[in-house]
Amino acid sequence: MFAIKNTFAIVLAVLLPAVASAQSNPASQAARKWRQAHERAIVDEFVGLLSIPNVSRDRENIQRNADAIVRLLEKRGIPARLVGIPGSNPVVLGEIRTSGATRTIVFYAHYDGQPLDPKEWTDPPFQPVLRDGPVESGGKPLALPPEGRLFNPEWRLYARSAADDKAPIIAMLTAVDAIRAAGLSMKANIKFAFEGEEEAGSANLERILAANKEAFSGDLWLVCDGPIHQTRRQSVIFGARSSVTLNITTFGARVELHSGHYGNWAPNPAMTLARLLASMKDDNGKVLVDHFYDDVEPLSELERKAIAEAPPIDRQLMDDLWLGGVDGGPRTLTELITMPSLNIRGMASSRVGDQASNVIPATATASIDIRMVKGMEPRKTADRVLDHIRRQGFFVTDGEPTAQIRRDHPRVARVVVSGATSHAIRTPMDLPIAQEVIRTVESARGDVVKLPMMGGGLPLEEIERPLGTRTIVIPMGNHDNNQHSFNENLRIQNLWDGIELMAALLTM
């Protein structure tokens, strides 16, 4: 799941009881049996893959990862190759042709991981360590149990990409083993597409797919990424918000001024910025930019029903996050992430705390991101924010304003818009294929939390636009996996559950 590091996963202090799995899917049952007999071998294969460093820009190791995954596929007799364009990391493409199949399902995961600072990690990030619980709760390192001894499902494997996003790769391939061992067969053609630069923003994915349409074509892409619901219930997610970023700088005098000698007279760009930002949202978090919500495509009845049925988590999350109030009330988090948002990512002007000095700052900067939902045009959305800034009396420029521009206008804002390219995706939940996926996941994992969309981003449009296909997001990691942060980990039970989940989806 693409995002930036320094975001911490949320650990719910008290978990709702997991709903007992009413597992009726024969492939999932076969996967469980296979797994119980091969736990150590499965984890060994996982550890092997996790041991290869996988930061996107580390080209040499990225290639080693891609080659290793090709070998994992070929070991299973699945023809595999690397597909890329000049300058890209390769997508690993594997294919299982099924005689008589009338459709093709593509299983997507990514093998690259978030950049990291090893100093922050308890264990070296590319030397996987098994622990008997979360390291934050004092989980101790363990030797891997010998073949034949079961793993405790609450143990966790620590390594970069243990959850995000190598676990699905291992789950899929293990599921293939289990399906075959049980003599079950697939109904659809299956493709595996493992991306190598999702954490770098999937900058090349769309072009790779567009240049290889036939190879990557499918009736449905299952995007296997992200954590399951905070209640530990399996989730299926039908879309994602897209985002656009604006960096806004306001200006005071050309240099910092002494706040005694010029305070009351020289405009303070930090105050100017504060006033501008404050003008953008009301007290309850509603965005006050004109026409901001105009193009939002309303949720369908089925989507509203899914939100209403999602387990309540707000109260618990607030407690865990030390929050005495939230924005957007009385709507819940699950509903609010189906709406567009405007968020200050960071703010800076001169210095604070011990570093502060008696100055009127020369500039102030805020970075904001806007999360868009289905119906919203990225460039149009950004332009509406620019219009809002102008209506607050600012001369807006995207370059460094000259001395003359600054002399000519009482308020000047430099606004740099970036990433205004992707639209949000919301796959209709009432599509027959969507309903079939829900039923299949339920047959493997019991009650499912169905979410019209996730709040964060995924390269869904980058897949749908070139291929004209549909996407559905199938997560399997634990919600408290520390993805994008240090001490990323996968709870062993989530790996076991993921294998059973993939077995069901591979045979649908």
Next chain:
Amino acid sequence: MFAIKNTFAIVLAVLLPAVASAQSNPASQAARKWRQAHERAIVDEFVGLLSIPNVSRDRENIQRNADAIVRLLEKRGIPARLVGIPGSNPVVLGEIRTSGATRTIVFYAHYDGQPLDPKEWTDPPFQPVLRDGPVESGGKPLALPPEGRLFNPEWRLYARSAADDKAPIIAMLTAVDAIRAAGLSMKANIKFAFEGEEEAGSANLERILAANKEAFSGDLWLVCDGPIHQTRRQSVIFGARSSVTLNITTFGARVELHSGHYGNWAPNPAMTLARLLASMKDDNGKVLVDHFYDDVEPLSELERKAIAEAPPIDRQLMDDLWLGGVDGGPRTLTELITMPSLNIRGMASSRVGDQASNVIPATATASIDIRMVKGMEPRKTADRVLDHIRRQGFFVTDGEPTAQIRRDHPRVARVVVSGATSHAIRTPMDLPIAQEVIRTVESARGDVVKLPMMGGGLPLEEIERPLGTRTIVIPMGNHDNNQHSFNENLRIQNLWDGIELMAALLTM
């Protein structure tokens, strides 16, 4: 003049023509003659003093400075000694007793300088270099001219404290030489009090004076510090604002959150802070904190007249500072600094620019300073701001709020108040002694810009409170001296003018 570094002096691009000096003061005339015959020796003495590093916390060199100044006094037969309290840097005290004197005038300056980073300086800060103009305009280094050759008055001497604040020390002592050489005599008892930790906030000054009341007593303290008017006209300043600082931190979730997954729901502390700050001032810079202006002591008619007569500088300053508008209109800068101000010194929340990431920040912090004028109580003023914050719905604490506090209150602000100890000083301009100082300065330097107060701070209350005396500020540095920043310098003409100015004041 106490403030913090990173404040740049303002260089007016076009100077108003200096008013021709109608110099009628005999001591000033004697000082000019003496100076013209001894330029090299005067500068040599100055260079010697500037060569001793003088950052307040550098105790060893501070002692060397104090000892050197004692020698400069004793060389002139002026009894001198060091006065301090445990832990303080010494104040150098010298005294000239005048037989038949009916009053005592104390000449204050400080010999410590602002902390610095030598890497920022063009020349080493404690190896004074003469240049043929401002270094910013390409001024080239020069050898000191031999005795007998005149200095070009537009040359500048570069060194830490060349302006702030060793120049007045040299000017005073040279003036003593000139007065004596001309056979003129003083009328008052004269004391010299040279502080050694003004740039560190004069933390010990009041206690030193209180413990040595008799030694430091005087009818008037002339606080010789700071730059003259931006028009290059001599100024006399009758007070200074005092300040109090508030560090305000607002809180979101206990960790940074992913702005996709939680944006619209988790409160954003940067937005909370922006809204709070925006509530504090209106569009024209007026402070909206209730009762903020209640206790401001109105300006007297004489003070209002002085402001009206001060040369206009706003338009020129705006142009030079690249400002398209200013706060507080239609009042001028000169008037506005006689009013209290509220200023954001700095602001920080997560990261901006290339460092920004897709997060909802966990905290946001602003440092604000409030400049107070006569009549305002520091603690009461700070409390009014705290009340304002509470009225915006915040639970206010001065410590790190616990998880429970944060869970119990939708909005929590940590506010740390510091420096709420000093009151602003405004010496009435209609006091006979004030009028006498103005006349004396005019007799030396022609037309004088009379300012009821300066915007920045000076330890005036720290002098007045223990001694029950009056203070008047007599600056002599060029306004573009880069004080508190790198490349501090004194324009040679300002040294010459300062000697004539001190000669007049020493004989009043």
